[in-house]
Amino acid sequence: MKLSDLILEIKNKDSFLCIGLDTDINKIPKFLLNEEDPIFLFNKSIIDKTNPYCVAYKINTAFYESLGTSGWVSMKRTIDYINKNFPEIFTIADAKRGDIGNTSKMYAQTFFGNMNFDSVTINPYMGSDSVKPFLEFENKISVLLGLTSNIGALDIQLKKANKDYVFIEMIKSSMIWGNEDNMMYVVGATKPQYIEKIRKLIPSHFLLIPGVGAQGGDLNEICKYAMNDNIGILVNSSRSIIYASNDKNFAHSAANESIKLQKQMKIILSQKNELEL
Numbered sequence: 079m080k081l082s083d084l085i086l087e088i089k090n091k092d093s094f095l096c097i098g099l100d101t102d103i104n105k106i107p108k109f110l111l112n113e114e115d116p117i118f119l120f121n122k123s124i125i126d127k128t129n130p131y132c133v134a135y136k137i138n139t140a141f142y143e144s145l146g147t148s149g150w151v152s153m154k155r156t157i158d159y160i161n162k163n164f165p166e167i168f169t170i171a172d173a174k175r176g177d178i179g180n181t182s183k184m185y186a187q188t189f190f191g192n193m194n195f196d197s198v199t200i201n202p203y204m205g206s207d208s209v210k211p212f213l214e215f216e217n218k219i220s221v222l223l224g225l226t227s228n229i230g231a232l233d234i235q236l237k238k239a240n241k242d243y244v245f246i247e248m249i250k251s252s253m254i255w256g257n258e259d260n261m262m263y264v265v266g267a268t269k270p271q272y273i274e275k276i277r278k279l280i281p282s283h284f285l286l287i288p289g290v291g292a293q294g295g296d297l298n299e300i301c302k303y304a305m306n307d308n309i310g311i312l313v314n315s316s317r318s319i320i321y322a323s324n325d326k327n328f329a330h331s332a333a334n335e336s337i338k339l340q341k342q343m344k345i346i347l348s349q350k351n352e353l354e355l
């Protein structure tokens with residue numbers, strides 16, 4: 079998918095919501111466990127009910143890979159289901175990959191070539207040769223970890239290197255590897271105080287912002303600094319949406335949680351439009 083198609087979808091739906099399919103076999107409703115592929119069935123139900131309110135689905139591959147072969151099958155069935163039925167929805171393989179070039183090429187083939195995701199998250203700290211194989215795929219987007227939402231971001235990313243934070247130095251180096259059309263950056267919702275600085279450095283790149291919901295990030299606070307002329311953000315929430323309830327109505331509850339966020343996003347977008355008029 080092209081970035082321009084994603085922007086169009088955001089405008090059509092008044093939403094920049096990304097729903098995280100962090101589907102944990104231990105957390106899904108118990109009655110699904112009798113089915114042949116409970117993970118896929120759970121995802122399908124969530125997707126069928128939530129698709130009008132979101133513009134992206136992020137599949138965190140850890141939840142699938144941890145199950146072995148059956149997990150990979152569930153992941154492939156899920157991505158194929160989205161691509162076939164909702165081709166307008168942007169897909170992210172949250173795999174956080176990156177290795178020497180020769181190996182990264184295989185990761186890129188896995189998630190872009192074989193699985194046909196629109197984008198994949200990449201840990202860029204091994205440098206340009208670890209990211210470039212992903213950038214060689216046309217109409218695919220590499221999402222580089224910038225400043226992550228976890229407490230451990232303090233250990234390295236928020237240490238000083240030269241004059242600035244390590245993560246700022248990383249963004250400065252990596253922003254020339256690709257461009258706004260084929261690269262995004264992850265910035266955690268739990269660290270809004272750094273977003274203004276990031277935006278000064280990369281005013282045009284899209285930001286993928288996880289951490290709203292279970293991790294406590296504030297949607298309004300993030301949007302104040304992170305949005306740009308093209309909206310420029312996808313905000314991800316996983317657990318607070320997909321595990322909103324654990325009974326027969328779980329997908330309906332997930333839709334309700336999605337609607338709550340989408341309504342807030344609609345207000346934010348209309349306020350932004352008014353300011354620009």
Ligand code: OMP
Nearest residue numbers: 138199226227266288291292293315316317
């Ligand atoms: P919830 O906390 O349940 O909304 O899930 C957040 C999702 O975003 C998980 O899949 C995380 O792996 C992912 N994530 C972060 O939480 N923090 C980051 O800094 C980066 C990511 C990510 O790359 O998506």
